[in-house]
Amino acid sequence: MATPLEHAVARATDTRAIAIGEGALDRVGPIVSDLLPGRAAIVVADGTTWAAAGEATTASLRASGVALAEPLVLPAAPPPYASWDTVEHVREGLRAVDAVAVVVGAGTLGDVVKLASHELGRPYACVATAPSMDGYAAFGASIVRDGYKQTIACPAPIAVVADLDVLAAAPARMLASGVGDLVEKLPGGADWILADAVGVEPIDADVWALVQDPLRGALADPHGMRAGDPAAIAGLVEGLVASGLAMQAYASSRPASGAGHQCSHLWEMEGLGMHDDPPLPHGLKVGLGTVMLTALYEEALRHDLARLDVDAALGAFPSWPEVEARILAEGFSPALLTAALEQSRAKHPAPDVLRHRLETLRDGWPDVAELLRAQLLPASDVERLLDAVGAVTHPAQIGLDPQRFRATYVRAMRIRSRWTLLDALHEAGLLERCVDALFAPDGFWGRRPHPSR
Template identity: 40%
Template sequence: MTLWQQQMVGLIAPAVERSIATQEVVIGAGTLGLAGEVAARVTPLRRALVMADSAGFAAAGRQVLDALSGAGFQTTSAVIPNAPLPEAAVTEAEPFRAALAADPELFPVSVGSGVINDLVKWAAFRNDRRYLTVATAASMDGYTSAGAALAQDGFKVTIPARAPVAMLADLDVIATAPAEMNGWGYGDLAGKVSAGGDWLLADAMGVGPLDDVAWRLVQDHLRGWLAGPEGIAAGRTESVARLLVGLTAVGFAMEFHGSSRPASGADHQIAHMWEMEGLSFNGQKVSHGAAVGVGCVASLALFDWLLAQDLSALDTEDVLSRSPDLDARLTSLRTAVPDARVAVRAEEELRAKSIDRGTHRERLERLRVAWPELKSRLGTHLLRTEEMAGMLARAGCPAYACQIGVTPDHLLRTLRAAAYIRRRYTIFDLLHDAGLTEVAFSAVLPKLGLPATEAAE
């Protein structure tokens, strides 16, 4: 048995067992024809609505409809266009919600990748309906997760919903997905390296303890899933299978932890800023995974810089005396986040994570004491910036801001804004606590504008 097949047995099957929502995960070559019998096992309903975007439908829609009919389902389909790409927003999911609401006997089936999966997840959840997701690309980690990553009033959030009752992925379909899409999935998975670093920081600072189950499900296997990135670009079945198993495991980790903490840190905050801006490059909306890949490299650069500092020598009283109060931070936030709809929500997040002076002093003391061990833990856990950038490049995923049309100025604005948009403790918060935000940003920016080889010239 190959690694991914072993992990289907040793990792995914126990996760399905533990999941309160998901009863089946089928990953394998030539499995599309099983969609009908899988659906029949997990729902008593016998009418199915296949929801897809046009690319997902072209890849697998017809076969899924045939499989459902073959298993005794009456089928209808709703296909949304791919050009322009559907927006990951609640408004876009509303027609699906309404279609399901109009017929309580309709079993929802999502056929496609990131956006359509989240739209159907949200629409199904709003109707308290279980659903089947048929994955057509290994492009992100949300197939098995309980949250729908959608914009609400222009603010990207993970809306609590429910994981699918079943997930099916035909590796023959996944391997022939556009190589860039599987590259995006690699970027989304790469983000777990820096997100894990954020979690280690939160754990050490006493604001977000590690959860052994979710941590191990992702972090014990992450290096293996990220090995051999060339295979992703080449569409090798073995490589995309391993990637997909990794993304599937991450989805479960989020369900088990009850939040996206196991999957998302500063890397995703950076990516979410660009997603909320509707960032486009070469006439195409920049995908979630591509944005996460670049966010991950930016975050790792901040970590690399941090690891070169001696935080046990921090002068607590000096840091406290220079630290901006909440009002000053709110003013900075309004400058950093010009979109009023985003700023309003970011203000809520900033207020929620704002601490008084006494707590700030305690945190700094804790950091000074914890630093030697924390530094060594981070050093072992993290990959170096250039190493990760090289792996992303080989997988066909952008790694540097310029590769998605983000200038150094724009990147600096993004870093400043991203620090505010989520209360979750990340390297942004540690830099703030230590009074090092701007010095860290200035230090890493020259490294992040261009790929290392070009920057060195």
């Protein structure tokens, strides 16, 4: 019987081999020579990731008879940034040799090499150096171009190798980042439940299972993860890789990314933590977004939407010109403003569509609310889980002032056309009311004016 990860690989469109375990670096060469026989390889790393696994990756490839080009090693300082400029630099370095890339790194390098290889029409393989995010096996690359972070369609790696000895030695904040990225699949899954319930985007049951079935088990031992326990780290890595494979199978990030990710994307586009030393990892921001959205779900579930006054909600819903005026006043940079207008316009519903959504949500609310409660953890439990691995749980920990943090609940909705809880509450006329409740003196954030640790 196939394991869940083997089933996930079977559903994947690009990835044909996954190796996770202690000593897995020894398998890089055999996998590459088997999947890409006769092809030369070029190892791509930065100074930090080369020190972590570059030499061992090179040795494994050489021992398997894979011809090797001179490695492409980017500087460790400043660390590479997932920008279009970096993609162009790596693409031109790869173009100069007839070889497939074997990238040794985490999210930034993985996405850069993914897109650069795609532009050259070449497959590539990936060696993970930190359990920091779910993008190793994911379809698409998250790249900042012209000030806007976007997921650009491109194939996932043909193989992913994750050596638990290497991953356990990664900086603690990188593990915390991975936990933040993974736990967001809980409210992200709730967003998909809502979208399915109102007919916006049906759930693909097989893809859902790839992400959600291993999820709680993967998050079950945060103290073991922080202590470097191989079994706990293996569970985390398998959960992250399975999420990436699910995105391959679905050709979209919907299975693994909800509004909590949108909060992180907004902050990243605004440069939050980009110039920190070291830069603030994506997953730490996603973890905070998870706390934000889980708390918002708790507030939303206090409302009995089975009693929603649909006519009143329709009457109060702003027209597109009114929404456009609000977006223009919300302080977006020029590049982000253009994207916010385009993305928001794409999902602004016509009156008949909105009526159907609201009536469907009202009529199905008892069942939907039950599904949402079963899907979610309490926000306080998410806080404790993230605290246990040293992740971010409060905006002050990453320099977000209260006004900017509060505005994220609305502004994050603007930058993506994906329909989430933020849109559901906006369309029902409840978003501002729920956010106000969170920041009231007795609300979730009102009770947390300072970092919890």
